[in-house]
Amino acid sequence: MTESPLTLTELRLLATAAGAAPSVHNSQPWRLRPTTNLHGMLVYSTPERAVPVADPDGRAMLISVGAALFNLRTAAHHLGRQATVRLSPDPPQPDLAAIIDLSEPLPDGGGNIPDLYAAIAHRHSSRQPFANRDVPEAVIGELIEAADDEGTTLEVLEEDGARRVLALTTEAEQRIAEDVARQAETRSWLRPEEPATDGIPLEALGPLDLDARVPMRGFTGHPPRPAVSAERFEALPQVAVIKTHGDHPNDWLRTGQAMERVWLLATTHGVRANILHQAVEWQETRWRLRDPAEGPGHVQLVMRLGFGPPGHPTPRRPVEEILDLSGHQLDQRSA
Structure with missing residues (x-):
């Protein structure tokens, strides 16, 4: 029907x-x-x-x-x-x-x-320190299955793989810090004063890692202005990557669906996440994210998973800005 x-x-x-x-x-x-x-x-x-x-x-x-x-x-x-x-x-x-x-x-x-x-x-993206405990294997299994249902592969990395990906993310973050154009673009999305309808308020940035083990993005510059606090993060972050066989627009759309399906499912289990995006922004470091032993595949994004604070909400554009109703006759009273 x-x-x-x-x-x-x-x-x-x-x-x-x-x-x-x-x-x-x-x-x-x-x-x-x-x-x-x-x-x-x-x-x-x-x-x-x-x-x-x-x-x-x-x-x-x-x-x-x-x-x-x-x-x-x-x-x-x-x-x-x-x-x-x-x-x-x-x-x-x-x-x-x-x-x-x-x-x-x-x-x-x-x-x-x-x-x-x-x-x-x-x-919400949580850029806060997580607890020093892993996500249970049963939950990891559910997240892997969720990504698979969207036509992608979620791989939760073992210690060696996690350290390799974190090192590449650190390398990419250092390159971003030296790139004036990238720094300017990033800062253009900061929203130091509310209200806002997009971008990132300072409250959502989170601290930097005091021990420099978790390469959080320096949204406010290097050195940060305004200053950002530093705290101790988890000793070894639980890192996952989402991969696809191809690297075309439909693969990117599938990746986004898989990411959100995984993230929402993780949220129902009290698991927090944030995206470590730096290494996929450079062709060289993105290529090196892949594990040659795993065969062909394209790493589309890197996720950090764990238990911790939920993260600060970010502003949203009003429905009227994203929903185009021009040409449609709708009863406004049903709103």
Whole structure:
């Protein structure tokens, strides 16, 4: 049975969920538009909100859009609708990332994703120190399966692999510190005074590692201005990477969906995460992230996992900015 057209209330719920997704520098590079028949949603990237110095090919932008896409799927599940996704459906429209058909009800059993809607509001990047204890193997198994269900591979690294990836991240962070253009771009996304609708408030930055074992990004410069506190982090961070066989726009969109699915599932278990993005911003260090013993594959992002504070919320763009309703006649009273 076909579902009724989406109401304004449902469209706003879907857009709010999508808009809560993580994105590089909290740039929120997405735009949504209902399909003509109001049975689905068009998901667009917005290159004008990109970070072109750190992300010249738009890979991180599409990973961010993929995360918003997964949140939209999760919200559709909450509404009892089955989300059928078609990625990059129209090459003549390069900014159109996906079309989501929401015309069918959820099948018996709940469809192909778990109910993670409640976790969307509680998922935040935590740049705080984590406890010196590992995520349980049972939870790791669930996270690996979640990434696999999105067509990617999540690998939680053993000690040698974690130290190698952390060393490459440190190397990349040092290169970023010496790059005036990258420093300027990063600082342009800082929001020292609230209110704001995007970017990173100072409260969300977190401290630097007193022992320099965890290479947290220096958002406020090198040396940091304003000054950032330093604290002791976990002795050996639990590091994971998400990998894909290919390295094309659809792979980046799948990576974003996998990242958010893993992150929301981790949130339900009380596991915190943040993205160590520095090493994937340089072609050389990104290539060296891969483990030659594992065969071919492309590392798309690095995640740090653990137990600790939830992280500070970051500002969000209002629904009216990301949901384009032009050309649609909707009953405003249903909002």
